[in-house]
Amino acid sequence: MKKGFNLYKNLISTINFIGRRKFSIDCQNMASAYIRLEEGSDRFQFSFNFHYKNVNRQFNFSRQTSETVQDFLNRVSTNVGKVVEQKTKKKKKAKQSQDEDISCVESVVEDKVNVQLLKDGIPVSPEVKCLDTLGHDTLRLLVYDTSYDIEVNAPWVSSIVLPDSILAGFPVYPSKLDLEFASREDSSFEWFKSVDDKRNNFTWTKVGDGYFYTPSTSDIGLRLLVRCIPRRKVLEGDIYKEGPMVEAVSPTVVEAGPGRCPFEDRHGFTTERIVCPSFRVVTYNLLADTYVDSDYSRTVLYPYCPPYALAINYRKQLFLKELIGYNADLLCLQEVDAKVFEFDLTPVLYSLGFTGVFQRKGEGKVNEGLACFFHKSKFKLVRSCSLALGKEIQSNPVFSKLYESLKESMYGQLILAKMAGLPTTLQVTILEVVEDGNMKGRRIVIGDTHLYFHPLADNIRLLQTGMTLCYLEHVVQELSDECGHRATVIFCGDFNSTPDTGAHRLLTLGKVDADDPTWASVKLQESSLSDEDFGNFGGLSEGDMKGIDLNHSFSLASAYRELPYTNYTAGFVGCLDYIFYAKDALEVDQVVPLPSEEEVTQNTALPSIVFPSDHLALVADLRWNNC
Numbered sequence: 001m002k003k004g005f006n007l008y009k010n011l012i013s014t015i016n017f018i019g020r021r022k023f024s025i026d027c028q029n030m031a032s033a034y035i036r037l038e039e040g041s042d043r044f045q046f047s048f049n050f051h052y053k054n055v056n057r058q059f060n061f062s063r064q065t066s067e068t069v070q071d072f073l074n075r076v077s078t079n080v081g082k083v084v085e086q087k088t089k090k091k092k093k094a095k096q097s098q099d100e101d102i103s104c105v106e107s108v109v110e111d112k113v114n115v116q117l118l119k120d121g122i123p124v125s126p127e128v129k130c131l132d133t134l135g136h137d138t139l140r141l142l143v144y145d146t147s148y149d150i151e152v153n154a155p156w157v158s159s160i161v162l163p164d165s166i167l168a169g170f171p172v173y174p175s176k177l178d179l180e181f182a183s184r185e186d187s188s189f190e191w192f193k194s195v196d197d198k199r200n201n202f203t204w205t206k207v208g209d210g211y212f213y214t215p216s217t218s219d220i221g222l223r224l225l226v227r228c229i230p231r232r233k234v235l236e237g238d239i240y241k242e243g244p245m246v247e248a249v250s251p252t253v254v255e256a257g258p259g260r261c262p263f264e265d266r267h268g269f270t271t272e273r274i275v276c277p278s279f280r281v282v283t284y285n286l287l288a289d290t291y292v293d294s295d296y297s298r299t300v301l302y303p304y305c306p307p308y309a310l311a312i313n314y315r316k317q318l319f320l321k322e323l324i325g326y327n328a329d330l331l332c333l334q335e336v337d338a339k340v341f342e343f344d345l346t347p348v349l350y351s352l353g354f355t356g357v358f359q360r361k362g363e364g365k366v367n368e369g370l371a372c373f374f375h376k377s378k379f380k381l382v383r384s385c386s387l388a389l390g391k392e393i394q395s396n397p398v399f400s401k402l403y404e405s406l407k408e409s410m411y412g413q414l415i416l417a418k419m420a421g422l423p424t425t426l427q428v429t430i431l432e433v434v435e436d437g438n439m440k441g442r443r444i445v446i447g448d449t450h451l452y453f454h455p456l457a458d459n460i461r462l463l464q465t466g467m468t469l470c471y472l473e474h475v476v477q478e479l480s481d482e483c484g485h486r487a488t489v490i491f492c493g494d495f496n497s498t499p500d501t502g503a504h505r506l507l508t509l510g511k512v513d514a515d516d517p518t519w520a521s522v523k524l525q526e527s528s529l530s531d532e533d534f535g536n537f538g539g540l541s542e543g544d545m546k547g548i549d550l551n552h553s554f555s556l557a558s559a560y561r562e563l564p565y566t567n568y569t570a571g572f573v574g575c576l577d578y579i580f581y582a583k584d585a586l587e588v589d590q591v592v593p594l595p596s597e598e599e600v601t602q603n604t605a606l607p608s609i610v611f612p613s614d615h616l617a618l619v620a621d622l623r624w625n626n627c
Helices: 002-020 069-097 262-269 295-301 312-325 338-350 389-395 397-407 410-420 458-483 502-509 532-537
Strands: 032-036 043-052 055-064 115-119 139-143 146-152 156-161 176-180 183-198 201-209 224-233 240-242 246-249 278-285 330-337 354-360 368-375 379-388 425-433 443-450 488-494 556-558 577-582 586-591 618-624
Touching: 043 069, 043 139, 043 146, 055 069, 069 115, 069 139, 156 224, 156 246, 176 183, 183 338, 262 312, 278 312, 278 488, 278 577, 312 338, 330 338, 330 354, 330 443, 330 488, 338 354, 338 368, 354 379, 354 425, 368 379, 368 425, 368 443, 379 389, 389 397, 389 410, 389 458, 397 410, 397 458, 410 458, 425 458, 443 458, 458 488, 458 502, 502 556, 502 577, 577 586, 577 618
Parallel strands: 032 146, 278 330, 443 488
Antiparallel strands: 032 043, 043 055, 115 139, 139 146, 156 176, 183 201, 183 224, 224 240, 224 246, 278 618, 330 368, 354 368, 379 425, 425 443, 488 577, 556 577, 586 618
């Protein structure tokens, strides 16, 4: 109850804030009043816009459901009467100052404002409690000669806020939007910019429609306003129920952007969305805010990047514009903050036709994770799942052979012990092609992962890669049993593995054996396995560091073949990100070239004022090869 009341107070503040700026509510709401009554609550909220002669005012009440109708109507009458009287006195005073005859000013003040509550056209008994009549479908409020149809639990905006960082050339959208009895997808949005700002009295002109708006350079120095009419679909088709319109003004003005970003040149290769039999895939590590928002990151990891450019409110404007401009069909993202997925990526991309699934890393215990978005014109979701590798290797029957093989050696037990504490996760999204063409109905298994980061843990990453491929094979087999044909695999992510590692060999060659140099590529005491927890396993030599045979049945290739880098920081430069595809079903139409090293190092390294992440996005157009 308290939470609902606080949301209501936020709504009142928003409406009053807008009212002071003389930006009136649409006339379409003048003949409606709104009651919000949550089940079990002892209070109700009542709101209506009163327009009478020289008065135009929004009234908002929070009242006890146990009070009588008469008490409620008395409160409405008193509040309306005060406002009307104040307006009339001001008008009389203005006439007096002009030495005009006061008698020519019509007074609308009465001893008591006539307010009635009708049910089925008949006045409600004044002794009836509000709770016993508020939910009726045919309630009507009369104030003076104005009649208001009362809507119960109409679509409602509890809160709407614009961000405190708005850059010209980059998308802006509500940083907070709380709706009740409405959906964001069904609601309508209009955008306005201020024409002048004299003593906070704004004049506005409309500049756009839709959930987000991209300010132009002509908007620099101006404020923005968004108008939201909450709606929900009530019947099949295009029939909607609307609630009262609410507006929000940006707390700051539009600022100049960083200039042209290198990813905008890459957009020249993706000016349009492609059609069947081709589709576009993007993989991108967004650099989670949870790893950036610290003094260590600002002073040690990325000291060359201005603090404002490391802030997530700045960076998300860049990577959203970048992602939008690729006109992709599939987006596989890593290091996605949970809040960024919910409040930024999902609403913006949904407005462009995408649907997404998200999985926090480490059984949901980490604030960032993996996200897969797909365009609804190309694909529909069959199902999605995920697994935390460290836990699943010990309990999931799919990995029983791997687990038993590792348990046979002390070195294998060391690896299992290390794996158990890692949050590394595989996200699997199964999609079905819906676009017309020969491939309609075919299914694709999308794997997305972010392997363990430690530079001395190639052996851990090799095992993690083996597990992910093993599970993808399991999913493909299940689908084959269901629909009678083999599904296609695409495997994307930040593998934290360069092309010379065992993980890469396993992915592209299909196998590694127990003597692969990756298993014993580093001395035990120098590796990530030399934690104090493993003291009881001392005495191992390099000769003891023998792994297990790993293989898979997929025929995978990297869309980009070889790249000099996808991750470029002051401390490391190398290729860690990949789009792997099944060669027996798909082929590459084009890959979008990466920015040049000169562009990447113009501001020392990544991230920077024009690169929102320390990784680069990979973008590939794939085509079904049997079309």
